Amino acid sequence: MSKGAIRFILNDEEISLTDVKPDAMLLDWLRLERRLRGSKEGCAEGDCGACTVLVGRLMGDEIIYDSVTSCIRFVGSLHGTHVVTIEHLRGKDGILHPVQQAMVDHHGSQCGFCTPGFVMSLYGLWMRQPQPTQVAIEKALQGNLCRCTGYAPIIRAAKAISSYGAPEADPLRAERIAIKSKIIAIHDGSRVDIGEGPSRIIVPGSLDDFADVYAENPGATIVAGSTDVGLWVTKFMRAIGPVIFIGHLQELKAIKTSADAVQFFAGVSYSEALPVIGAHFPQLGELWSRIAGEQVRNMGTIGGNIANGSPIGDTPPPFIALGARLTLRKGVERREMALQDYFIAYGKQDRQPGEFVESVTLPLLPEGEKFAVYKISKRREEDISALCGAFRVSLDETGAVAAAKIAFGGMAATPKRASAVEATLVGKPWTLATIEAAMAVFEQDYQPISDMRASADYRLLTARNLLLRFFHETTGVSQRLKREVA
């Protein structure tokens, strides 16, 4: 029954595992099995970045290196990748890597515990953007917490890295050609299937293979980016086996653009989606960069954000407002539905055993329609929404509201349309008086809760005010808070 092995490259060593558990995490494996203890555990939930490593994966004929949080990255998900840890950066001659030397010279470490994670995130940034802007640095570091330095010296170091060496001269670059050929060899299209029962790990060879094996094993847990399922293990100690890892499936990373829609397959990560989002849905750009931190955006997938049905997921509100349609698949059978119908109740979605989210299709916004999304959180970045509201309005030739789609996360047990507000708007002229009338009916749509993120009163008041903001922005009186950086 058992066939194959989980095979990947760790720094410069080939790894082949046949007895790994489905819930084994990369960080524990590095620290406990391999005694590589440079990567640290700060939170075990992917939020602090002390465990950051780079994972190189094949994209076309290139290896792309993503920063990831190894505390919630399953070992079983590493098949066919190149894992680079902090231990690999310093040369065998003891010479510090340019990223490391910049951090030393700019006093970028104090207690040093978060430092390896920062170095890895900065390494990832430097590889793809050797002369980063302050904004790019901040985005790359959104998933790294430091409690000592106040970040200022780390930002100074980040700006200086390229004066210590160019990525073309990266000592680690030389080994990559050999590593690439090894990775290509691992991806031979065959399924890896090891372990039995709850200890079983399945790494399908293709999308069809995945559809088949999941239909046969509907009790299995699907893991794409592991940014949610990872916490089921590290925080709730839930048993998740058997597990099907799908993060590597190229077919699920497809983005298909047509004249009137963009279809994202479920395995597209937030980072991978960003250029397409920016090109076709620029109104989502700011939200996109405020979803979690860089590492989680590199891991988390569009399908995953929808599939598990969280009431505070960041993508459902704007996707619902845009009229997104889901494609669900079981075996060879597919069905389509409007995204808003997928969320039935808290923790309950319209997904049958053995069925999975294959893709989500976003219709392009017709010319002239007004659309915006606003995320409100206690901390501006790398925070879970207190509420997230998406607004879409089209006006007829008389200037009256022809159609309105408004959806919120964080305001109810599921991502939910504001039907009463929409009804109040439709047919009315797009004026402040109309808006104020609509603001008064939010209570009919939402009775939010108070929790550690916000009070019910704040949620309701802010939701109303966001409608007002949307109105102002569509009428040219735009005033939105913006952090001005040099």
Add this chain to the structure above:
Amino acid sequence: MNKHDTSIALATVHTSTRHDSAPKHVSGSAEYIDDMIEPAGTMHAYLALSTKPHAEIVSIDYAAVKASPGVIGVLTAEDIPGENDVSPSHKHDEPIFAIGKVHFWGQPLFAVVAETRDQARRAAHLAKVEYRDLEFVTSVRDAQAAGGKLVTEPLKLERGDVAAGMASASRRVKGSIEIGGQDHFYLEGQIAMAIPGEDEDVTVFASTQHPSEVQLMVAAVLAIRQHAVTVQIRRMGGGFGGKETQGNLFAAVAALAAKKWNRACKIRPDRDDDMTATGKRHDFVVDYDVGYDDSGKIHAVDAVYGARAGFSSDLSGPVTDRALFHADNAYWYPAVRVRSQPLYTNTVSNTAFRGFGGPQGMMAAERWIEDIAYDLGRDPLDIRKANFYGTTTDNVTPYHQTVGDNIIHRIVDELETSADYQARRKAVLAFNAENAILKKGIALTPVKFGISFTATWYNQAGALVHVYKDGSIHLSHGGTEMGQGLYIKVAQVVADAFGVGLDVVKIMATTTGKVPNTSATAASSGSDLNGMAAYDAARQIKERLTAHAAKLYECSEAEVVWVPGGIEAKGKFVGFAELAASGYMNRVQLSAAGFYQTPTIHWDRATGRGHPFYYFAYGASVTEVTIDTLTGEYTVDRVDVLHDVGRSLNPAIDIGQIEGGFVQGMGWLTTEELVWDAKGQLRTKAPSTYKIPLASDVPPIFNVKLAEWSVNAEPTIGRSKAVGEPPFMLAMSVVEALSMAVASVADYKIAPRLNTPVTPERVLMGCERLKREARG
């Protein structure tokens, strides 16, 4: 050589030397306790925590725990040979394992010991615990309403005639401010590993700021003498006060297991459990009554400082004391009465955190300054200046210490100019007049912070310096390294004293076996105390070597001159290594224990009088913010800091403390919110729910300067000043700037009185309240 003449400077002090561990930090090779390769057979312990805030424990059934895979055993109170207590106040009110009752959600009930950490952690959740619920209180107000039970003796400071002062004041303001607590969020959580030795011996590696106290606690718990316990710490992954006492319990559990099973044992809680089961900064509610006149000058202050102490005393006594010691910040109160209430609550026992109550005391002072300013329609900065301590008069604190080194006027004047405060304030007012939705605020706040432990006996330190025959130096002292750069600063002092390079000095891990009876590395005192103790040790060795050289080269001791790299005697240069070797051959003792006690300080708590602080550190900051009055979101746009560290031992390290302290303080006052739910459970207990600042929260313009002209008036090491805590309070200007922005919605006529942390929600609700009140 004069024992207290520490002003000499050679090559390394007063320079921006990098942190000694920096190359290891960036390489992942700096070893923290969890990184040490464990002895074979190391066991792992995990705590089981209560799931009730206040309840009688009816029964605990361990059957499922013991049957869980890998479990070696369960540790309960009955397994403790000595005292089931880790109370640092020695009030015996903080059991390791709860007996009979639990007093907060998250209190340790027992520990599971297993072959792996994962096994221990899973098993710890399997006990069946039956509780009988009791009434509970989690907030300061609830605790006051329930009768105000205290965990330790309150303090009162009084000076002048408060009744007469109030009577003389033409205006009066009464109010209150709620000041939230703060989790330390050290990146490395609590951890300890104990290795049993022969007889009673045990060695404990503990992530602690206070190895000597861990030693004492472990000895008391095991009912053995302190000499059998060795506690060692090379470095912590952050402390901030959270490892002053909170590591004691973990070290004790590891040591208990190690001795019981005669195997090494490690304990490391998950982040959620760490945040649930360990103490934090105290929340305060300060109720105040302030009399002042039409010019804004304060006549009298009468205030009560209620603090959420949690279920036990821990350090709540000295923390609430320090809040009162900083009730003045930099302000002269002609008459003052301030009282503390360290309140019992059914929450985790709160503890030390950078500033140690001082920040809360100072935040309250800034609040009534703001009240006065909005009442009089003045810039709060004018009110601040009008009330600053004088330099020769009006300079006695509420605890009757004369402020003799006041430089706040110069600091504030220079910052006001360098930050272009007046012009920018005008621009902010103009912006607000023109913009309906976005509003700006700007504020300048001062800091004056007292340096010394108020527990006077803590103000001592020891060091041990060895010089080997090859001239290499081995440096130990009682201070611990948590990232603040103490080790490098002390090494600079020693290298400087001997005139050698830093590479000659090996910085040793801190261990109770090298330097005994040490104080916590806390109260910003690390460099002051340990730098001086190490200097004293170096001085002794130098004196012996000087005498030896005089004899060897047949000259007077005065003719032996210490120069970079060695000495000159009668015109001849002798390298330090050669000198050490010849010293050895001539039987000169090349090792010395150094010692230091802070002079001049004294404090009588019973009368509330004394001179508890050796000196004061000063600073000031200007912050500009923009708020969004539709959502309450805001940005901190620019910060300018001028801060006093005396003559800096290491400007790069000190700037790092100021930048880091400011941002940590900003987190405390803005996004770091501790929320307990109706069941008494802390709901913000992981980075997903508890939000410390990110890189993108750092002000895009962040100018930090040292007051380079400042020299400590007292003969501290190199005439430097402490830097650990004082910069933390610079972040108060963020609150005051946010207040101004909120006040703009009511034309600056109503004091906004925002409670902290000033979350976006509080900003929006503040705007709404002011708009309502302005409408009448």
